[in-house]
Amino acid sequence: MRERPKIKDIAVKAGVSVATVSRALADSSLVTAETRQRIRELARELNYRPNVSARNLRTRKSMAVLLVVRDVGNPFYLDVLKGVEATAREAGYSVLMGNTENEPARETEYFHMLRDGHADGMILMTGKLPPDGGTRAGGWSRLPVVVALEMIKGSRLPHVQIDNVGAARAAVEHLISLGHRRIAHISGPIPEPMSLDRREGYRLAMRAADLDIPAGYEVRGNFLLESGQEACRRLIALPEPPTALFVANDEMAYGAVHELRRSGCDVPRDVSIVGFDDLYLSKAFYPPLTTVSQPRAEIGRKAMELLLKILSGGRTDADDAIVLPTALNIRSSTAPPR
Numbered sequence: 503m504r505e506r507p508k509i510k511d512i513a514v515k516a517g518v519s520v521a522t523v524s525r526a527l528a529d530s531s532l533v534t535a536e537t538r539q540r541i542r543e544l545a546r547e548l549n550y551r552p553n554v555s556a557r558n559l560r561t562r563k564s565m566a567v568l569l570v571v572r573d574v575g576n577p578f579y580l581d582v583l584k585g586v587e588a589t590a591r592e593a594g595y596s597v598l599m600g601n602t603e604n605e606p607a608r609e610t611e612y613f614h615m616l617r618d619g620h621a622d623g624m625i626l627m628t629g630k631l632p633p634d635g636g637t638r639a640g641g642w643s644r645l646p647v648v649v650a651l652e653m654i655k656g657s658r659l660p661h662v663q664i665d666n667v668g669a670a671r672a673a674v675e676h677l678i679s680l681g682h683r684r685i686a687h688i689s690g691p692i693p694e695p696m697s698l699d700r701r702e703g704y705r706l707a708m709r710a711a712d713l714d715i716p717a718g719y720e721v722r723g724n725f726l727l728e729s730g731q732e733a734c735r736r737l738i739a740l741p742e743p744p745t746a747l748f749v750a751n752d753e754m755a756y757g758a759v760h761e762l763r764r765s766g767c768d769v770p771r772d773v774s775i776v777g778f779d780d781l782y783l784s785k786a787f788y789p790p791l792t793t794v795s796q797p798r799a800e801i802g803r804k805a806m807e808l809l810l811k812i813l814s815g816g817r818t819d820a821d822d823a824i825v826l827p828t829a830l831n832i833r834s835s836t837a838p839p840r
Contacts, residue, residue, distance in 0.1 A: 507548040515544055529593040529810045542592060566596045567809060568624040569802075570612050572725070574601035576753065577781050578798065579627065582650065585802025586625060593810050595622070602628055616645055623809045625650050625802075629694050631657060646812045650805040651796075653695040653823075660812070661823035662805045666696055669794045669828040670703025670748065673776045676792070676830060677746045678711045681838045682774060686719040686744035688733040688754055697722075700750045700778065719744060723754045730754025734761040738773075745773060745839040752777040752784050752793055759787070759835070770837035780831055790833035797826050 509527075513520045518537070526533045526541040533541075544550075569586050571579045579599075587597045598621060600612040610632040616624050624645070629652030631642045649661045677685050687704045690697035701720065708715055718740050723729035730749060734757065737744055749755040755777030759769050767773055769789055777784065780795035804824050 507550045509550075511548060512541060512544050512550060515548070516541055527594055528814065530814045531811070531816050563622050564620060565594060566598055566621045567806070568598050568600050568612055568616060568621045569627070570600040570602060570609075570624060571627045572602055572604055572629075574599060576725075577783065578751075578753075578779050581798035582627070582802040582805075585799035585804075586806045587802075588799075589803050589806035589810070595810075604628075606632060613642055613645070616647070622646065623648070623813050625805045625809060626654075626659075627651055629696055630654060646809065648805045648808045648812070650801055651696070653699075655695055660808050662801055662808065662826065663823055664796055664801075664826050664828050666699035667703040667706070669830075670700040670750075670778070671707045672703075672828075672830050673778065673792075673794055674704050674707035674748050675711075676832065677748065677774060677776060677836065678707060678713070680746075680774065680836060682746040683713055683839075684716075684719075684742065684744045685713070685746045685748060686721070686737050688721050688723050688730055688737075688747060688749045688758060690723060690725050690750040690754075692722050697750060704748050716740075716742065723750065725751050725753060727753050727757040727760075730757030731761040732757075734758035735765075738762065738765055738767065743773075746836070747773060747775045749775060749777050752779040752781045752791060755791055755793070755835075756783075756787065759789075759791075770835050771840065774836040774839070776830075776836060784831075785833070789835045792833045792836040793831055795829045795831050797828075800826055 509520050509523050513523045516523065522533060523541055526538040527545065567590055569583060583599065590597050602608045609628060613632055615621055624647045626647055627650050631654060647659050649659050651663055653661055653663055674685060687701060689701045692698065721733040721736055723733050747758055749758055755775055758775055762769055762773055769775055777791050777793035780793045784791040784793050
């Protein structure tokens with residue numbers, strides 16, 4: 503049987519020391535980017551696989567990171583996971599996915615896993631820190647955590663995000679450009695920052711167009727399909743129902759479309775709908791959903807790159823968040839009002 507390739511085999515072929523190879527495979531900033539890339543290519547060529555047990559005992563690292571999300575059943579997170587995993591795998595890390603389902607006890611449990619060494623770092627996508635430990639010396643904010651997509655204001659943690667205010671405003675401006683004047687908003691959970699920012703974008707667009715927001719036109723959801731359905735039911739029961747809806751995520755938008763059909767309304771002939779996320783189902787949905795597209799895989803890649811920087815001893819500036827671009831994909835769920 504052919505002997506398993508070792509780090510020294512890569513070192514000989516690359517003409518560098520074993521220590522340099524070890525640092526390069528750990529994505530250390532002590533090795534130049536060019537050398538790191540060359541060593542990774544040689545490792546793939548030789549089919550090198552690290553001895554995880556030996557390395558973990560030696561380095562006291564788990565070589566695993568946590569990706570913690572609200573709901574593992576939401577397809578939005580799958581592309582984020584792909585981006586995280588691709589970058590993590592190149593650096594020799596595995597990815598564990600944590601599912602909180604918005605339960606505080608489960609959120610705290612994952613932070614304890616990180617603190618106790620079951621993972622070396624965390625990418626957090628829940629939009630909040632557990633209530634206990636966040637402000638104590640050695641608390642949550644001092645752990646190797648990168649926040650992806652959902653801001654945690656005042657946390658001093660590095661963030662990878664989008665411009666939720668600007669993206670939401672562009673979505674509502676699209677509806678206004680079609681001639682809609684009675685535009686309602688189904689938000690995410692308030693007072694979470696992402697929900698507040700998307701609602702603020704809605705309000706800014708309405709204000710700039712000198713359009714009123716009647717009482718009852720802002721309804722809170724929780725990002726789940728059923729809440730979009732319930733919110734839409736309340737909106738179409740108003741004395742003067744809206745002709746268009748801006749919905750804070752695609753899943754709630756699906757629920758809103760379902761409720762409109764159930765009540766005999768046509769989309770977009772009677773009511774236009776814009777979502778947010780551009781889930782892969784949104785193209786195949788009927789009608790295909792106009793929605794804000796986020797660079798999900800790139801969010802994952804950038805978040806993991808930031809986390810690797812922290813884990814290799816690099817410094818990050820919490821005030822200098824990475825903001826990635828969005829795009830409004832216009833499809834068949836929006837049209838001029840009748």
